[in-house]
Amino acid sequence: MTNHAQVQNGVLGTKVIAQIGILVNDIESVSQAYADFFGVEKPQWSWTDPMDVAQTEFEGAPSEARSKLAFFDMGSLQLELIEPDQHPSTWRNYLNEHGEGPHHIAFVIEGMKEKVALMEARNMPLVQKGEYTGGRYAYMDTFKDLKILIELLENDKK
Template sequence: MEHIENHNLVKIGIVVDDIEDAARHYAELFGIEMPKIRVPDPDRVPQHTESGYTWYRGKFIRGQVKLANLQMGPVTVELLEAYDEPGPWNEFKQLQGQGVHFITFTVPGFEQHIDFVESKGYPLTHKGEYGSGRYSYFDTIAKLGVTLGLQELGKPLNTPVMPQAGGESA
């Protein structure tokens, strides 16, 4: 692999302090329908399996965040309100406040792309699988000005590589 195999931006993730307020402002400003705000079940205990897990900086985490998706042409603007718990969105909020956290590209060959990006010196910091897709974030802010995200949609063609808790750390 010589480069990431897709340069079509599909998602921009924006960490906000108040998702209801931010979503309402976007809807009013662009004349679009108020998006559904997904609020995770606070009592849900994550079951980290090959078809569903959230891994962050070497540990499995709850990985919960309030989110709302705004479809803006071919790009999804994903608003995220972080919970006060370990995770990439809360870490970003603590360090940067509100703002653009990540840009995401859909790729074929998820694990091969992770290996490629890491070979370029950008450590994997966050990875999740949710049954019909998988996503990852890399430590790219210092060089790219934003967190790079890669996702692959659909059931995996082969067995996914589930990170080891405590084994990989950025």
């Protein structure tokens, strides 16, 4: 039985998609293609933090996986380009299995532990998680029901 508040606000407490993540093999050329297409400046890419800072875990184990990231702010939505390194991660595995293209949709949430537990109770397991400057992320395997990964983003309170 679900309580009324959960039905009203959904599992995440939001329905605003904050970001779409796209996996690429060459972040330089794809960033340039998007910049040309939208008539905007090409963003500089940056590496995700190393393991000691990011505390990356993939399928429950610590992982050295890193990615190059480039961001396009598209009004209410952010487009994230992701070029993973060779270490095992949801990024690398998905790129190997499916090729370039959409990887996740992301939502900014509050209460990461609680949301992860709620989703795991719905048979949507945690695949990968880590820290970034100013917050943390978690990728949830929602393929069975939603046909895409969902990323949870929780920013530290200022």
